[in-house]
Amino acid sequence: MGKRKLKRTLGFWDILMFGVGGIVGAGIYAIIGEAAALGGNMLWLSFVIAACVALLTGLSYAEFVSRFPDSGGSFEYIKQSLGPKSALVMSVFMVFTGVVAAAAISISFADYLSRLWELPSWIIVIGIIGLMAVFNIFGAKHSSYFNSIATLITITGLAVIIGVCLPEFGSVDLTQLNSNGWTGVLAGSALIFFSYIGFEDLVKMAEETKNPEKVMPRGILLSGLIVLLLYVLVAISSVSVLSWNGLAQAEGPLAAVIKTKLGSIGSTGLIIVALFATSKTILSNILGTSRLLYDIARDSKIKWLKKFTTISGIGNAPNYAIIAIALTAVGFGLLGNLKLVASISNIFIFIVFGMVNFSMIRYRYKNRKDLKKAPFHIPMNVRNIPIPTLIALLTILILFGYNIYNLTQGNL
Numbered sequence: 162m163g164k165r166k167l168k169r170t171l172g173f174w175d176i177l178m179f180g181v182g183g184i185v186g187a188g189i190y191a192i193i194g195e196a197a198a199l200g201g202n203m204l205w206l207s208f209v210i211a212a213c214v215a216l217l218t219g220l221s222y223a224e225f226v227s228r229f230p231d232s233g234g235s236f237e238y239i240k241q242s243l244g245p246k247s248a249l250v251m252s253v254f255m256v257f258t259g260v261v262a263a264a265a266i267s268i269s270f271a272d273y274l275s276r277l278w279e280l281p282s283w284i285i286v287i288g289i290i291g292l293m294a295v296f297n298i299f300g301a302k303h304s305s306y307f308n309s310i311a312t313l314i315t316i317t318g319l320a321v322i323i324g325v326c327l328p329e330f331g332s333v334d335l336t337q338l339n340s341n342g343w344t345g346v347l348a349g350s351a352l353i354f355f356s357y358i359g360f361e362d363l364v365k366m367a368e369e370t371k372n373p374e375k376v377m378p379r380g381i382l383l384s385g386l387i388v389l390l391l392y393v394l395v396a397i398s399s400v401s402v403l404s405w406n407g408l409a410q411a412e413g414p415l416a417a418v419i420k421t422k423l424g425s426i427g428s429t430g431l432i433i434v435a436l437f438a439t440s441k442t443i444l445s446n447i448l449g450t451s452r453l454l455y456d457i458a459r460d461s462k463i464k465w466l467k468k469f470t471t472i473s474g475i476g477n478a479p480n481y482a483i484i485a486i487a488l489t490a491v492g493f494g495l496l497g498n499l500k501l502v503a504s505i506s507n508i509f510i511f512i513v514f515g516m517v518n519f520s521m522i523r524y525r526y527k528n529r530k531d532l533k534k535a536p537f538h539i540p541m542n543v544r545n546i547p548i549p550t551l552i553a554l555l556t557i558l559i560l561f562g563y564n565i566y567n568l569t570q571g572n573l
Contacts, residue, residue: 168477170302171370176377179305179366180384182312183359183445185319189395190269190415190435192352192503197400198409199567200349201339205396207349212389214350214560215357217553218514219385220539221521223378224547226364227537230373233456234365234449235517242520242527245460251516252457255361258509259450260486262358263290263443264493265502270439273432276413286494293444294487297451300478301369304448311441318434319395322415325422326398333401344566351563353392355507359442360385361514362449365456378537443490450486455479504568511561518554522546 171179193204200207221238231237235255240248264286271285296304339345363381367373399408399418411417413432420428458469469482496502521539525532529545539547 168301169369169371169373170300171305171366173376173380175302175305175309176363176366176370176380177384178309178312179445180359180363180380181387182308182315182441183362183449184356184384184388185312185315185391185438189319189356189392190273190438192355193396193399194409194411194414196349196352197405197414199341199345199352201341201345201405202333202335202337202400203346204349204400204405204408205335205393207346207353208392208396209389210347210350211353211357211560212385212392214553214556215354215360215514216382216385216389217549217556218357218518219360219381220547220549221518221553222360222364223381223537224535224539225517225521225524226367226377226381227374228535230367230370230377231456232365232368232452233460234361234367234453235513236453236457236460238524239516239520240460242524249457249461251513252453254509254512254516255453256450256457256486258358258506258513259362259446259453260489261493261502261506261509262355263293263446263450263486263490264496265355265506266439266442266446267490267494268497268502270436270443273413273435273439276432277429282497283495287491289440289443290447290487290491290494293440293447294483296444297448297483298478298480299475301366301448304444308441308444311437311444314434315438315441316391318431318438319391321427322419322431323391323394323398325427326402326418329401330397331401333404335397335400339405344563347560348563348567351507351560352504352567354510354560354564355503356388356392357385357514358506358510359445361510362445365449365452368452374536447483447486447490451479451482454482454486458482504564507564508561511557511564515554515557515561518550518557521550522554 196207197204225238229237236248236252239251267286267290270289271282274285296307367377370376402418402421408414416428416431419431454469458466471481473480525545541548
C-alpha cells in the first residue's frame with residue numbers, strides 16, 4: 162500500500178482553478194483594509210507591485226516544474242540546484258509556511274462565521290481545518306471539485322463588488338499618496354504578498370496533473386495574471402466607494418464596501434462568499450503542504466518520516482501527512498491572532514521564494530554548458546542566467562525589508 166503512486170487526475174482547468182483559488186483567498190478579504198491604511202488611494206499600486214514580484218518568481222516556478230514535475234515543489238527544485246542537505250533545511254521553512262498560512266486563514270474564517278453564527282472561535286478553527294482535511298483525504302480530484310466551486314463563488318463575489326462600484330470609478334484621485342508616502346505603498350505590497358503563497362501550493366500538484374510539463378507553467382502564469390486584474394479592480398472599487406481611510410477602519414472592509422451599495426443583504430452575502438474564499442485556501446494549504454511532507458519523507462533516510470509516504474484510502478492520498486499537517490495547523494490556529502500569524506507566514510514565504518529564485522540562477526549557471534531547454538524556458542538570458550530571475554530576487558529582498566518594517570513599526 163505504501164508504494165502506491167499518486168494518480169494523474171488533474172487537467173488544465175483544475176490547475177487554473179487551484180492557482181486562482183490559492184491566491185484569491187483570505188488575502189483580499191482579510192488584509193485589504195490594513196494595506197489601504199499603508200498605501201492610501203494608491204492601494205491599487207501596492208497590489209500591482211506585489212503581483213509583479215510574485216509573477217517574476219512564478220517564471221522560476223514555471224521552468225522548474227516543467228523540468229521536475231514532482232510533488233515536492235520548492236523542496237525538489239532546491240535539491241536539484243543546491244543539494245539534498247540544503248533542501249532538507251529549507252523544507253522546515255516550507256512546511257512551516259504552509260501550516261502557518263492555513264492557521265492564519267482558519268482564524269479569518271472564524272471571524273467571518275462568528276458574524277453569522279455565534280460560536281467559540283476555537284471550535285470553528287478545529288472544525289474548518291478538520292473538514293478541509295477530510296476533503297483532502299478523499300483525494301485531489303474531489304478537493305478540486307470543491308475548490309473549483311468555491312473559487313467561482315469567490316470570483317463572482319469580487320465581480321459583484323467591481324460591478325456595483327463601477328459607476329464610482331474616477332471619483333477619487335488614484336495617484337494621491339497619504340502621509341506614509343511611497344514607503345506606505347511598498348509596505349502595503351509586502352503585506353499583500355501573503356496572498357501569493359498559492360504559487361507554492363500549486364506546483365506541488367505536479368505529480369497528480371496530466372502532462373504537467375506544459376499544463377503547470379500555463380496554470381501558474383495565467384492564474385497570476387487573472388488575480389492581478391481582479392485585485393487591481395477590487396482595490397480601485399474599494400477606495401472609490403469608501404475612501405482609503407474608511408476602508409482601513411472597517412472591521413470587514415469588503416463587506417463594508419458592498420453594504421454601502423447593496424445594504425445589509427449584500428453585506429451578508431459577501432460574508433458567505435468570504436467563507437468559501439477562506440475555506441478553499443485552507444484546503445489548498447493542507448493539500449500542498451501534505452504533498453511536500455510526502456515528498457520529503459520519500460527522499461529522506463530518516464525512518465520515522467517514512468510513515469508519511471503511505472498512500473492509502475478512498476482518495477489514494479498521503480493520509481498520514483494530511484492528518485499531521487492538519488493537527489499542526491490547528492495548534493497554530495488556536496493562537497487566535499490573525500495579523501501576527503499572517504505576518505510570520507509572510508516572512509517565510511519571502512525566504513522560500515527567494516531561495517527558489519537563487520536556486521534557478523544556480524542551476525542555470527551550474528549546467529550552463531550542457532543544459533537542454535525545458536518545456537518552459539525563462540526568456541531574456543545573459544550567458545544562460547535569466548535576467549527576470551535576478552530582478553525577482555532583488556525585489557523580494559526589498560519587499561522582505563518592508564515586511565520587517567511593518568512588524569517593527571507596529572503596522573501589523
